[in-house]
Amino acid sequence: MHKTKILFLNNYPVYGGVERQAEMLLTNLNDKIFDKHLLCFYPNVKHIENVRKIKDVKCYSFDSGLKSFSDQEVKSLENLLSYIKPDVVFTEHINNRLVPLLRAAKLVPRTKVINRVPHGLTSFFKFLLQNTEPNDELFKKCDNELSRIFGMCDSIVPLSKNLGRELVDRLSIAVSSELPYMVDISSHSSEAIYKNNKRYVVLFIGRLAKEKGLKHVIAAATAIPECEFWIVGEGPDGKYFEQKSFDVKNIKFWGFQENPYKFLNSADLLVLPSYSEGLPGVVIESFSAGIPVVATSVGAISELIDNSQFGRVVKTGDEKAFISAIREMMKFIPDKQLILKKAQDYSMKNLLPKHEELFLSVSANIGFNKASQSKDDLMDISEPLEMYFIEYELQCFAKKIKKVKPSGIFAYGAGGRGKQFLEIARMHNLSLTAFVDSNREKTGRIFEGLPVITPEEMHSRLNGGVVVITSVYKDEIIPTLKELGVPDSKILY
Numbered sequence: 001m002h003k004t005k006i007l008f009l010n011n012y013p014v015y016g017g018v019e020r021q022a023e024m025l026l027t028n029l030n031d032k033i034f035d036k037h038l039l040c041f042y043p044n045v046k047h048i049e050n051v052r053k054i055k056d057v058k059c060y061s062f063d064s065g066l067k068s069f070s071d072q073e074v075k076s077l078e079n080l081l082s083y084i085k086p087d088v089v090f091t092e093h094i095n096n097r098l099v100p101l102l103r104a105a106k107l108v109p110r111t112k113v114i115n116r117v118p119h120g121l122t123s124f125f126k127f128l129l130q131n132t133e134p135n136d137e138l139f140k141k142c143d144n145e146l147s148r149i150f151g152m153c154d155s156i157v158p159l160s161k162n163l164g165r166e167l168v169d170r171l172s173i174a175v176s177s178e179l180p181y182m183v184d185i186s187s188h189s190s191e192a193i194y195k196n197n198k199r200y201v202v203l204f205i206g207r208l209a210k211e212k213g214l215k216h217v218i219a220a221a222t223a224i225p226e227c228e229f230w231i232v233g234e235g236p237d238g239k240y241f242e243q244k245s246f247d248v249k250n251i252k253f254w255g256f257q258e259n260p261y262k263f264l265n266s267a268d269l270l271v272l273p274s275y276s277e278g279l280p281g282v283v284i285e286s287f288s289a290g291i292p293v294v295a296t297s298v299g300a301i302s303e304l305i306d307n308s309q310f311g312r313v314v315k316t317g318d319e320k321a322f323i324s325a326i327r328e329m330m331k332f333i334p335d336k337q338l339i340l341k342k343a344q345d346y347s348m349k350n351l352l353p354k355h356e357e358l359f360l361s362v363s364a365n366i367g368f369n370k371a372s373q374s375k376d377d378l379m380d381i382s383e384p385l386e387m388y389f390i391e392y393e394l395q396c397f398a399k400k401i402k403k404v405k406p407s408g409i410f411a412y413g414a415g416g417r418g419k420q421f422l423e424i425a426r427m428h429n430l431s432l433t434a435f436v437d438s439n440r441e442k443t444g445r446i447f448e449g450l451p452v453i454t455p456e457e458m459h460s461r462l463n464g465g466v467v468v469i470t471s472v473y474k475d476e477i478i479p480t481l482k483e484l485g486v487p488d489s490k491i492l493y
Helices: 018-027 044-052 069-085 098-106 118-133 137-150 161-170 213-222 239-242 283-286 320-329 336-344 348-364 375-379 385-404 414-426 455-461 475-485
Strands: 002-008 036-038 056-062 088-091 112-117 155-158 198-206 227-232 251-255 269-272 292-297 311-314 409-412 434-436 452-455 466-469
Touching: 002 018, 002 069, 002 348, 018 044, 018 283, 018 348, 036 044, 036 069, 044 056, 044 292, 069 098, 088 098, 088 348, 098 112, 098 137, 112 348, 118 375, 155 161, 155 434, 213 239, 213 251, 213 320, 239 434, 269 283, 269 320, 283 292, 283 336, 292 320, 311 320, 311 336, 336 452, 385 414, 385 466, 409 414, 409 455, 452 455, 455 475
Parallel strands: 002 036, 002 088, 036 056, 088 112, 112 155, 198 227, 198 269, 227 251, 269 292, 292 311, 409 434, 409 466, 434 452
Antiparallel strands: none
16 A cells, blocks of 8 residues: 655754644554654754654754755755655655755655645744835845745645735735644543642743743742742753843743643643744643633734633733733632634644545645656755845845934844844944844854843943844844833834
8 A cells, every 4th residue: 555755844053842743743644544654853852752663754964053055965955855756745844854855855756745834834924024125136036036935835734814914915825724733631630730720820931042932920929929830841041041030939940751641630820921833732732631721912812812701912022911810810710611613623633634635635636737847947946035034124224224323333142133223234234333142142242243231231321323133033123122111212123
């Protein structure tokens, strides 16, 4: 019996929701129907280790770092795809890693590409609407390249209904029905940990990183001392937040836990004040325990919490609204049966057959005829799409600065995007004063010939200058700048 050969593509170095979804599919897709493979463009060690434990899954690693692919690397990728000969390539990314993969896939007979579009694309849509004119050269580049990449895919699958509408309305492309992430509700254990039943327990589960909005959880714990706040997870900023909350007596860090359900079974409310999310599985897991959620309006969260019985949705970064929502939920008696029913919509039992149906139908015949495209046409992809996005954003900053004529220019973010902004600023004859970063390991050093200073030092030196947020974590940086007293007119993002 012929099996449908499916290749999962991962091109993100950090372990998260996309990787967990891939592992769930690789584990549970019918072995009698599917021949399963994984290709990683980065050495995502945890993901690769987990996949190698799954029976009958072949795993490949192709590490080129963050740079664009060389001609030799593109050729190697083509050879690898020709060797695997997948019927279906399944990806969830829109960036420079996808371009050479599409090139290679188009040269393999019968191979079809399915792209489940991530919510990260919506932030770019918003930026375009706020900062561009349709006749701008870089706008045209972004729009054309994005449309072209989608055009090279055989099936476009949005993660949620809202994202599907954005793809249709703003890019005028055809999309399939949405296919959200799934959760293995059957693994939900009844185990619980001891708690003081007289106290209301607020729970956070996730990666301990600044973009998850953990500072708002600490602020809520400080403002609501009658509650217990539990933090479950690990991450790059774990020690920072533990130190930040050292004097907050009603908050406890539990570290990474293999079984998060025992905490959900002991909690009264889950909170997720993130600055960026797709369709977070932890919200569905909370529903599977009958627990409501307070979260920010990012990604598909508003589609998950679409009924007041399921919790509250607050504006990203609005700490007062976040704390107020927690207080409101403390007085609320949730309908657990209704919440449990909501979780079933995202259960593996319900969604796994839909994934299998998608892979089989696309591999059978959906899509265009690859023979109509020549190899020369496929190789004619000038620049990585992701670079267009970043370049366009930074070019807009430079144009705004030239109009303002500030006495100083501070670039917030001493990293790759900051370096790129420095190059663009010099092209526009603009001189940066310094880089700014909240990471104390970077401050006090020299980056690209300029000092890296703290936000506090920047504020003391700002005067008639402006601060340009080049970091991807602008939704967290903006409240930090406002707390320092930096006026909106001096912040560019």
